[in-house]
Amino acid sequence: MLGDLKRRGVTEVLLGVFDGLNGLEDAFKKAYPKADVQHCVVHKVRNTFPKIRVKDKMEFLNDLKTIYNAPDEEIARACFDTVKAKWGKQYPKEMESWETNLPTLLTFYKYPAMIKKAIYTSNPIERTNKEFRKRLRPMNSLTNIEAAEKIIYLDTVAHNERWGNRVIQGFNDPKTREALALLFETRYPSLPNLAENEAPEHVSE
Numbered sequence: 014m015l016g017d018l019k020r021r022g023v024t025e026v027l028l029g030v031f032d033g034l035n036g037l038e039d040a041f042k043k044a045y046p047k048a049d050v051q052h053c054v055v056h057k058v059r060n061t062f063p064k065i066r067v068k069d070k071m072e073f074l075n076d077l078k079t080i081y082n083a084p085d086e087e088i089a090r091a092c093f094d095t096v097k098a099k100w101g102k103q104y105p106k107e108m109e110s111w112e113t114n115l116p117t118l119l120t121f122y123k124y125p126a127m128i129k130k131a132i133y134t135s136n137p138i139e140r141t142n143k144e145f146r147k148r149l150r151p152m153n154s155l156t157n158i159e160a161a162e163k164i165i166y167l168d169t170v171a172h173n174e175r176w177g178n179r180v181i182q183g184f185n186d187p188k189t190r191e192a193l194a195l196l197f198e199t200r201y202p203s204l205p206n207l208a209e210n211e212a213p214e215h216v217s218e
Contacts, residue, residue, distance in 0.1 A: 015044040025201045027193070028124070032056045032135045047200050051120040054081045055134040061107050073100060081133065086122035090115070125192045127183035144168070 026045040031038050032053045042050065058077055065073045076096045083089035093115060101108045111118070121133040145165055155161050183189055 015040055019044055025197065027196055027200065028120070028132060030132055030135045033060075049120050049123065050117050051132055052114055052117040053133070053135040054118055054121075057111070057114065057118060061111070064107055065104065069100075069103070073104075076100070081118070086119050089119055089122065124196070125183070125186070125189040127186050127189045128181070129183075131181050131183060144172075 026048040028049045028051055029038070029041045029045070030051045030053060031041070033056060038050055041048065058074070061077070062070065062074065076099065079092040080089050080096060083092050093111065097108045097112065121129050124132060145168060148164060148168055149155075149161060155164075184193075
């Protein structure tokens, strides 16, 4: 799928957001080696929560929030150190897992703050997939996979028509757009305009 996207013209990507599905992140980095990876913070919290004792759950969750709601990455890492010092002895495996994944859990701090809610979680994609599954669930009588693919295709077209002209919150902010443009230019420098950079020809009189 990623290879197909690249062949169709998606050659420059800044960021991929993942929920931890095995193999997908490696395939993404192979296709887009210059791109950043953001692990879904919501998934990480959700996967950690069942492993915490009932009496500790709310306090533990509130402490985790101090990490990903910090104003910048430096403070977020300091908050993690505080959380680890507090809970590390009781939940060593959970804290070790967070520490291992911290670089990709905090990737969103490299990007403008106004788009944080759009990039620190993969939930919007999951909501779309949930709608697809909901659409297919009552259709047990579909004759073949092609019929299911056609329904998904039509739903995708309808989804694009509904959302294609809408701008995700934060992305229409001029300063955010400028910052993203600078990130793109830094990571994927434009080819120089040869016509402008060619030295003028010497003309003999």
